[in-house]
Amino acid sequence: MKARPALSIQISGASNMGVSEGLSSSLPAISTPLEDTYRKLPGTQQISAKRELMGRPLVRATYSSSNSGVVGHIFSSSSGFSSDLHYSSSSPHEKHSRNAPFISQAPTNGAASPLLQSSNRMMPQSMMSSQYYKENSGSWCTDPGFPDFPISTPVQSCQVESTNCSGIMTSEDLCKSNEWQEWAEQLITDDDALASDWNELLVVDNVMDMEPKVAKPCTSTTLSEQKPQVHQRPPSLSVASRSVVNSSSSANNAPAKPRMRWTPELHEAFVEAVNQLGGSERATPKGVLKIMKVEGLTIYHVKSHLQKYRTARYRPESSEGSLERKSTSTEDLSSLDLKAGMGITEALRLQMEVQKRLHEQLEIQRNLQLRIEEQGRYLQMMFEKQKSGLDKLKASPSSSENPQELPAKGEPEASQTNHVNSGTDTANVKSTLERSSEEMGGEQEAPKTTETGVSKSSSPPSKRPRIE
Amino acid sequence: MKFGKWLKQQIEETLPAWRDKFLSYKELKKLVRLISSAESPEYGKVDAEAEFVYLLNNEIDKFNAFFMEQEEDFIIRHRELQQGIERVIDTWGPNGTKPSQAEYNDEMAKVRKDIVDFHGEMVLLVNYSNVNYTGLGKILKKYDKWTGRLLRLPFIQKVLEQPFFVTDLVSKLVKECENTIDEVFPVEVEEEIVKVQREAIKVAGKGVFRNTVTALLSMQEIRRGSSTYGHFSLPPLDLPDSDLIHSFQLNSPIPTV
Numbered sequence: 001m002k003a004r005p006a007l008s009i010q011i012s013g014a015s016n017m018g019v020s021e022g023l024s025s026s027l028p029a030i031s032t033p034l035e036d037t038y039r040k041l042p043g044t045q046q047i048s049a050k051r052e053l054m055g056r057p058l059v060r061a062t063y064s065s066s067n068s069g070v071v072g073h074i075f076s077s078s079s080g081f082s083s084d085l086h087y088s089s090s091s092p093h094e095k096h097s098r099n100a101p102f103i104s105q106a107p108t109n110g111a112a113s114p115l116l117q118s119s120n121r122m123m124p125q126s127m128m129s130s131q132y133y134k135e136n137s138g139s140w141c142t143d144p145g146f147p148d149f150p151i152s153t154p155v156q157s158c159q160v161e162s163t164n165c166s167g168i169m170t171s172e173d174l175c176k177s178n179e180w181q182e183w184a185e186q187l188i189t190d191d192d193a194l195a196s197d198w199n200e201l202l203v204v205d206n207v208m209d210m211e212p213k214v215a216k217p218c219t220s221t222t223l224s225e226q227k228p229q230v231h232q233r234p235p236s237l238s239v240a241s242r243s244v245v246n247s248s249s250s251a252n253n254a255p256a257k258p259r260m261r262w263t264p265e266l267h268e269a270f271v272e273a274v275n276q277l278g279g280s281e282r283a284t285p286k287g288v289l290k291i292m293k294v295e296g297l298t299i300y301h302v303k304s305h306l307q308k309y310r311t312a313r314y315r316p317e318s319s320e321g322s323l324e325r326k327s328t329s330t331e332d333l334s335s336l337d338l339k340a341g342m343g344i345t346e347a348l349r350l351q352m353e354v355q356k357r358l359h360e361q362l363e364i365q366r367n368l369q370l371r372i373e374e375q376g377r378y379l380q381m382m383f384e385k386q387k388s389g390l391d392k393l394k395a396s397p398s399s400s401e402n403p404q405e406l407p408a409k410g411e412p413e414a415s416q417t418n419h420v421n422s423g424t425d426t427a428n429v430k431s432t433l434e435r436s437s438e439e440m441g442g443e444q445e446a447p448k449t450t451e452t453g454v455s456k457s458s459s460p461p462s463k464r465p466r467i468e
Numbered sequence: 469m470k471f472g473k474w475l476k477q478q479i480e481e482t483l484p485a486w487r488d489k490f491l492s493y494k495e496l497k498k499l500v501r502l503i504s505s506a507e508s509p510e511y512g513k514v515d516a517e518a519e520f521v522y523l524l525n526n527e528i529d530k531f532n533a534f535f536m537e538q539e540e541d542f543i544i545r546h547r548e549l550q551q552g553i554e555r556v557i558d559t560w561g562p563n564g565t566k567p568s569q570a571e572y573n574d575e576m577a578k579v580r581k582d583i584v585d586f587h588g589e590m591v592l593l594v595n596y597s598n599v600n601y602t603g604l605g606k607i608l609k610k611y612d613k614w615t616g617r618l619l620r621l622p623f624i625q626k627v628l629e630q631p632f633f634v635t636d637l638v639s640k641l642v643k644e645c646e647n648t649i650d651e652v653f654p655v656e657v658e659e660e661i662v663k664v665q666r667e668a669i670k671v672a673g674k675g676v677f678r679n680t681v682t683a684l685l686s687m688q689e690i691r692r693g694s695s696t697y698g699h700f701s702l703p704p705l706d707l708p709d710s711d712l713i714h715s716f717q718l719n720s721p722i723p724t725v
Contacts, residue, residue, distance in 0.1 A: 259533060261631055262540045264641075267547060305540065312544045344577060345653065348584045351677040352649055355584070358684040359591045359642050362598050365687070366635065368702050369601065373628055376621055 260301040266294065270305060280310045471606050471690070472497065478599055478686050482679040483592060489534040490596070491527055491603035497610065499523065504614035517617060524604065524623070528630055531600050535632035538593050545586060546641050553579055553652060580652055587645040588680050594635045594642070595683045601633055602690070 273291035277283035285303040292302070475493050479486070503516040556579055558564045560572035604627055608620035627633060691702050 259536050260540075261536055262543050263637065264543055264547070267543045271547070305544075308541060309544055312541070312548050345580070348580055349653065351680075352584050352587065352646075354677065354684060355588045355591050355680045356646060358680050358687070359594060359639070361684065361687055362591070362594045362635075363639060365598055365691075365702060366601075366633075369605075370628060372702075373621075373624055377625060380621060 260297065260305075262305065267305075269294065270302070270309070274306070274309070280306065280313055471603070474686065474690050475599065475603060478683065481682040481686070483596065486534075486596065489530060491531075491600045491607075493603050493607060496520075496523065496527075496607045500607065500611050500614050503611075517615070517619065520611060521619070521623070524607075527600075527604070528627065528632070531597070531632040532630055535593065535597060539638055542586075542590055542593070542638060542641055546644070549579070549583055549586060550648070552582070553648065576652065580649070583645055583649055583652065587642060587649070588677065590638050590642045590645070592679055592683060594638055595680075595687075597632050597635050601627065 269292050270288065273288045274280055274283040276291055277287050283306065285299050285306055288306065289297060289299050289302045472493050475490065479490050499520060503520065556572065556575040559566055560568050560575055562572075564572075605620070605624060608623055612618060612620045
């Protein structure tokens, strides 16, 4: 059901040839893996998906529109995909069951990847994209931790393993045709340099794992917004590139404008490149991209960054005579002036103090939040360990060490204790949260057993040491 | 105070321009109520949850996009500011090409103001991140409570890794700003500071300063003890100069300039 490699082949085929013949030649090649992958999907989806894949590119006459069609295709699927990833977390079972077929198909898909790689080489663009792809397909096929994916990976699938669900594309495609148009237009209006980068983009976004769709309603809801896939370069690449590529966009932007997380170092390299090219006005995105030579950086990123850079520079430069600053901050200035008897400097200092204070508090708060969740996770783990231990012991009374002391006003992750005696589950884990709970000042309540549908029995921390 | 109300207040008073970028807490809450009350078999728990998760993810995408965009802007501006300072020092400073005390002071004043405002904006972004995180936590908690599911814990784990929550870079820039400020501001005498503070800044007015004051006080407010205090709740905020900061909230008299 993972048609990812197939999709990519198609895309690269389209962009390479720019003509349907390329597509048709590559399509038969992929039809078999497609068949395999689609086997698992519901019948109608399957067939229509295939038809979509094959039908659309061939229909397009022009290079750009065919690309955009396919691209839109991908992006729509990727948008559906990101939701899939999210869904996966809520239904681990389904996920796992589908993971197995995925992994077992990995070898077959692995066979498909050489195809991809060869087609990548054909691409006008650089090593970047093919390298992406190779790396990704490599790690994709061999990832041992895959079954853990739903739980452990971040929502934004900042990993290679993120995949796209081909099944989603079908229904989404229909609705995405408008956006493809927009996208096509946008792409056409961009400079030629961009055209060759489509492949990059496509490959970048294609490198995702395939997540099976969880539920039907999801399909309909994913239609409303497009959220391009989020992905991250594999470790080796990201180390090299010093940047993490995350993609997300608001519903207004063109589909799949991969979002890059800039760092000061990266920006420094950018500025150097720009200066080499003669300044922010004269530098072109393509040129900068070439000079920077950063893996994972696309021309889109550079373009938008350059734009921001130009804006930021223009304002201060034009306001050397302090025009700009005055106009934008009249309110502030007037408010400062009113700080009677206080020089501006003092007022600023004061402002600074408040801001510092706020920042301090925010940091503290954030650290606390992290620790809380860490503890919660740990608790959960302990709880599960305990539970499995208890299941083995069955009717052993020894585990109910401190039945009275279980503060039950806790998170419902403890509701798994449905099966277990409510008084027993957190006995072993209370001590772990002792410290944090003291700091939290959490309330203690009598253990609640089952409430309506929710068992809030006791996993929260207790202030008392476990062994008294 | 109810979180929904608090959130609204936060937004309106600190960053109304960013209104859309914040968590749609109210809508999500409505959805949760809907889900919990209408547990019809056709719509099934799994579907409802999937929909909820989908919406939450959209929110997260929104946060991430906005946050990273702002962050990028900050990175650029930070560098420009640093360069600006150097330029001022090199041009009008004592060892510069056109040394001029008056000009230097003028330009420096502007630069200082810029830096302080910049600092404030960054802090407000961190605040944005935090507020949204809190909101997510709360809505998830509500969800778990109303539907009896276990969505909160695993989901929040993922949220923790989201770009918008990982505010390290912005915090670093903030600290760098603070250092720069220390270098750029003239050395202050202790008594003067106290006197200045005593003079009760009646003005908050608009602008970054007011926003940060509000944000800080709001934070204190939200972290006051609540009825649903649990071990996943944050302790009350310990804000030493609370009174002073409260005094900043008084609105400015209408300028007669």
